[in-house]
Amino acid sequence: MVMPAIQASCIISSIVIWLLIFVSWQKGPQIWLDHSAKVYSGLLFLIFIIIPIGCLITIGVTFQDESGFAKNQVTAIFFVASFSIRPIEFYTLVWKTVIYEAKYYL
Secondary structure, eight states, rough: HHHHHHHHHHHHHHHHHHHHHHHHHHSHHHHHHHHHHHHHHHHHHHHIIHHHHHHHHHHHHHTTTSSSHHHOOOHHHHHHHHOOOOOOOHHIIIIIIHHHHHHHOO
Protein backbone atom coordinates (compact mmCIF):
# COMPACT_ATOMS: atom_id res chain seq x y z
CA MET A 1 0.00 0.00 0.00
CA VAL A 2 2.90 2.37 0.64
CA MET A 3 4.59 2.08 -2.73
CA PRO A 4 1.39 2.77 -4.75
CA ALA A 5 0.78 5.82 -2.55
CA ILE A 6 4.31 7.06 -3.15
CA GLN A 7 4.03 6.39 -6.88
CA ALA A 8 0.72 8.27 -7.01
CA SER A 9 2.25 11.18 -5.11
CA CYS A 10 5.15 11.28 -7.59
CA ILE A 11 2.75 11.34 -10.54
CA ILE A 12 0.60 14.07 -8.97
CA SER A 13 3.71 16.05 -8.03
CA SER A 14 5.02 15.82 -11.59
CA ILE A 15 1.72 17.08 -13.00
CA VAL A 16 1.58 19.95 -10.49
CA ILE A 17 5.19 20.96 -11.18
CA TRP A 18 4.46 20.90 -14.91
CA LEU A 19 1.47 23.18 -14.31
CA LEU A 20 3.50 25.53 -12.12
CA ILE A 21 6.18 25.86 -14.80
CA PHE A 22 4.19 26.00 -18.04
CA VAL A 23 0.86 27.64 -17.20
CA SER A 24 0.76 31.36 -17.87
CA TRP A 25 -0.17 32.98 -14.56
CA GLN A 26 -0.24 36.58 -15.84
CA LYS A 27 -2.04 36.20 -19.17
CA GLY A 28 -5.54 35.08 -20.01
CA PRO A 29 -9.15 36.06 -19.44
CA GLN A 30 -10.00 38.33 -16.54
CA ILE A 31 -11.61 35.52 -14.53
CA TRP A 32 -8.33 33.56 -14.77
CA LEU A 33 -6.30 36.59 -13.71
CA ASP A 34 -8.59 37.08 -10.72
CA HIS A 35 -8.03 33.53 -9.46
CA SER A 36 -4.56 32.60 -10.78
CA ALA A 37 -2.69 33.68 -7.63
CA LYS A 38 -4.98 31.53 -5.46
CA VAL A 39 -4.60 28.54 -7.79
CA TYR A 40 -0.82 29.01 -7.80
CA SER A 41 -0.69 29.17 -4.00
CA GLY A 42 -3.00 26.17 -3.72
CA LEU A 43 -0.83 24.07 -6.02
CA LEU A 44 2.27 24.97 -4.01
CA PHE A 45 0.43 24.08 -0.79
CA LEU A 46 -0.62 20.76 -2.34
CA ILE A 47 2.86 19.80 -3.46
CA PHE A 48 4.72 20.91 -0.32
CA ILE A 49 2.22 20.21 2.49
CA ILE A 50 -0.71 17.94 1.64
CA ILE A 51 1.07 15.27 -0.42
CA PRO A 52 4.07 14.83 1.92
CA ILE A 53 1.95 14.73 5.07
CA GLY A 54 -0.40 12.24 3.42
CA CYS A 55 2.53 10.03 2.45
CA LEU A 56 4.01 10.26 5.95
CA ILE A 57 0.67 9.19 7.42
CA THR A 58 0.47 6.30 4.94
CA ILE A 59 4.02 5.22 5.77
CA GLY A 60 3.34 5.48 9.50
CA VAL A 61 0.13 3.46 9.34
CA THR A 62 1.42 0.70 7.08
CA PHE A 63 5.04 0.51 8.26
CA GLN A 64 4.26 -2.31 10.69
CA ASP A 65 2.78 -4.69 8.11
CA GLU A 66 4.72 -7.51 6.52
CA SER A 67 5.22 -5.86 3.14
CA GLY A 68 8.68 -5.47 1.69
CA PHE A 69 8.70 -1.74 2.41
CA ALA A 70 9.27 -2.22 6.13
CA LYS A 71 12.11 -4.64 5.45
CA ASN A 72 13.96 -2.19 3.21
CA GLN A 73 15.08 0.34 5.83
CA VAL A 74 17.11 2.49 3.41
CA THR A 75 14.07 3.16 1.22
CA ALA A 76 11.90 3.89 4.24
CA ILE A 77 14.43 6.32 5.71
CA PHE A 78 14.84 8.08 2.36
CA PHE A 79 11.11 8.61 1.85
CA VAL A 80 10.46 9.66 5.44
CA ALA A 81 13.33 12.15 5.28
CA SER A 82 12.31 13.59 1.92
CA PHE A 83 8.64 13.90 2.89
CA SER A 84 9.57 15.44 6.25
CA ILE A 85 11.79 18.08 4.67
CA ARG A 86 9.16 19.36 2.22
CA PRO A 87 6.89 21.12 4.77
CA ILE A 88 9.93 22.65 6.48
CA GLU A 89 11.22 23.82 3.11
CA PHE A 90 7.81 25.30 2.31
CA TYR A 91 7.67 27.46 5.42
CA THR A 92 11.34 28.49 5.40
CA LEU A 93 12.09 29.03 1.70
CA VAL A 94 9.02 28.91 -0.50
CA TRP A 95 6.60 30.88 1.63
CA LYS A 96 8.95 33.83 2.11
CA THR A 97 10.04 34.11 -1.51
CA VAL A 98 7.69 32.48 -4.00
CA ILE A 99 4.36 33.21 -2.31
CA TYR A 100 5.36 36.81 -1.59
CA GLU A 101 6.42 37.37 -5.20
CA ALA A 102 3.27 35.64 -6.48
CA LYS A 103 1.10 38.00 -4.45
CA TYR A 104 3.10 40.96 -5.74
CA TYR A 105 3.35 40.02 -9.43
CA LEU A 106 0.13 38.08 -9.98
